Amino acid sequence: MAIELHPNCKARIGAILEEALADVRVTNSMFIEPTSIQNLRAADAALPANDAIRARLDAFISEDPVSDFVRETLSRELGFNQYTKDGATPLSSFQEYADIPALARRLVDEFCSLPWTYSLMVELPESLQQPAFSLPPEHRAISDQLAIYVPDENSDALYPLTTGDAQRDGRLLSKSLLSLALGVDGTQPEKWDKTKAYLQVKVSGFFGEYQSTSAAHEAISLVKAFCGLAVALRLVVLNSKWRGAETRIRSISHRNVEGRWQLHKGLELESSDSHAYQDLAFEDFNGAIATDEQKVLRLASVLSRMRAALASSYSSRLSLAAQWLFDSVAASGELLSFVQATVAIEILLGDKAVSDLMGLGELLRNRCAYLISTGQAQRDEIMKDFRLIYDVRSKIVHTGKQKLNRGEQELLQKLRWMCARVIQREIELLIADNANGQRP
Structure with a gap:
C-alpha cells in the first residue's frame, strides 16, 4: 500500500524541496555537490509524527526518508549523463530540471508512490548449479521473498537485460555477475543464459544509487540468510580458495513499474561475503551423496526445511540467526567470527527477562545443552564447552584479545556446530508442530 500523506503535508514538503532544490549544484554533469543539499533535511522534519508512517518509511528507506530519497533519485538520474569536466553548476541549468517547482512536485509524487518492488538475481555458487537447474519447478519456491530461478524462454521478456539504450545498459550491468557468468567482454548481454540457476530475492521499498537503504539492506540480508540456513542444514560447507584480486558478487x-520489470542498477555483496558465497561447496557427506539425482533430492529436502522455517512465526529470528552464522563463516578475522557466532546463539536462545535473573551465559548454556544434546554425556560436554566459549566471548568483548589460541580456535568450531544444531533442532520442532496441526 502506497504512503498516504495529508495534502497539506505534501504541499509543505513540496515547498521545502522547491526551495532546497534551487540550491543544488552538480559537478561533471553527473555528481551532486554534497554541500549543496544540506537544506533537503528540512523536508524530513515536515513528515507527520505518526509512528506507523515513520516506521514504514524507515523500513523502506532510512531515518531521513525524504532527503535520502530525493538525493538518491537525482543521483541515479544524473548518473546516466555524459561525464564532462564542468565545475559546479546549478541543477536547474539542466533542461530536464529547469522547472524546479515541477521537479519538486514530481519527487513528492514519486515518494508517496512507495514502496516499489524489486527483484534481485544472484547466480548460485557453482556447486549448487546442477542440482538447482534440475530441481522441479514446484520445489523452487522457498518463501514469499526467496526462490530458485531458472531462466526460460519467457525470461528475456519478463526480466529484460536491456533498456534499449547501450549507455544505460553499460552503467547498469557493467562488471555485473551476469557479464562474468556469460563470459561477455566489452559488450552487454541482452539474453539470459538458459543453463544457469539463480537465487531470486524480492523486496519492497526503495533502492538508492550510492547509499544503502533499508530495503537494499534487507535484500542482501536475505541472500545471507539463505546461505546461513544452507550451512546450518548441511547443504553446503565453506571450501575457501585463494583469490589474487578482490571480487564482489553483484x-x-x-x-x-506498472506491472513490468525494468532493469535496475544491481546491489552487491561485500568482499568477504562474496568470497564465502563463491566458496560454498556441496556437502556430499564423504561421498555418500555422489550422483546428480542424489544431489537434486538433497537440495529439495533442504529447501523444504527452509520453507518450513521461513513460513513460521519464528522466521525473523531464524533468518537473523542464519545471517549471523553466515557472517561468522565468512568473516576474515577469527575474533569477529567468534563474536558473530555467539550472537547467532543469543538471537535464538536469549530471553532478557530470564537472563536478567540467571545471567545470559548460564541461560544460553542450559537451553543449548538441553535442546541439541542426544544424551546425558553429550549434554554435560556441551555445558562444559559452552562455559569456556562464553569466557572467550567475554574476554574478546570486555577486555580485548589479539588472537585465538589453538584451544579457542577449536571452541570456535564447536560454537559454529552448536549454532547449526540449534537451527536444525528449531526447524525440526517447527515441522513436528506443523505435522501435529500446531502451526506456530
Whole structure:
C-alpha cells in the first residue's frame, strides 16, 4: 500500500524541496555537490509524527526518508549523463530540471508512490548449479521473498537485460555477475543464459544509487540468510580458495513499474561475503551423496526445511540467526567470527527477562545443552564447552584479545556446530508442530 500523506503535508514538503532544490549544484554533469543539499533535511522534519508512517518509511528507506530519497533519485538520474569536466553548476541549468517547482512536485509524487518492488538475481555458487537447474519447478519456491530461478524462454521478456539504450545498459550491468557468468567482454548481454540457476530475492521499498537503504539492506540480508540456513542444514560447507584480486558478487536487479520489470542498477555483496558465497561447496557427506539425482533430492529436502522455517512465526529470528552464522563463516578475522557466532546463539536462545535473573551465559548454556544434546554425556560436554566459549566471548568483548589460541580456535568450531544444531533442532520442532496441526 502506497504512503498516504495529508495534502497539506505534501504541499509543505513540496515547498521545502522547491526551495532546497534551487540550491543544488552538480559537478561533471553527473555528481551532486554534497554541500549543496544540506537544506533537503528540512523536508524530513515536515513528515507527520505518526509512528506507523515513520516506521514504514524507515523500513523502506532510512531515518531521513525524504532527503535520502530525493538525493538518491537525482543521483541515479544524473548518473546516466555524459561525464564532462564542468565545475559546479546549478541543477536547474539542466533542461530536464529547469522547472524546479515541477521537479519538486514530481519527487513528492514519486515518494508517496512507495514502496516499489524489486527483484534481485544472484547466480548460485557453482556447486549448487546442477542440482538447482534440475530441481522441479514446484520445489523452487522457498518463501514469499526467496526462490530458485531458472531462466526460460519467457525470461528475456519478463526480466529484460536491456533498456534499449547501450549507455544505460553499460552503467547498469557493467562488471555485473551476469557479464562474468556469460563470459561477455566489452559488450552487454541482452539474453539470459538458459543453463544457469539463480537465487531470486524480492523486496519492497526503495533502492538508492550510492547509499544503502533499508530495503537494499534487507535484500542482501536475505541472500545471507539463505546461505546461513544452507550451512546450518548441511547443504553446503565453506571450501575457501585463494583469490589474487578482490571480487564482489553483484545482483541482476529489476524494478517493477506498472506491472513490468525494468532493469535496475544491481546491489552487491561485500568482499568477504562474496568470497564465502563463491566458496560454498556441496556437502556430499564423504561421498555418500555422489550422483546428480542424489544431489537434486538433497537440495529439495533442504529447501523444504527452509520453507518450513521461513513460513513460521519464528522466521525473523531464524533468518537473523542464519545471517549471523553466515557472517561468522565468512568473516576474515577469527575474533569477529567468534563474536558473530555467539550472537547467532543469543538471537535464538536469549530471553532478557530470564537472563536478567540467571545471567545470559548460564541461560544460553542450559537451553543449548538441553535442546541439541542426544544424551546425558553429550549434554554435560556441551555445558562444559559452552562455559569456556562464553569466557572467550567475554574476554574478546570486555577486555580485548589479539588472537585465538589453538584451544579457542577449536571452541570456535564447536560454537559454529552448536549454532547449526540449534537451527536444525528449531526447524525440526517447527515441522513436528506443523505435522501435529500446531502451526506456530
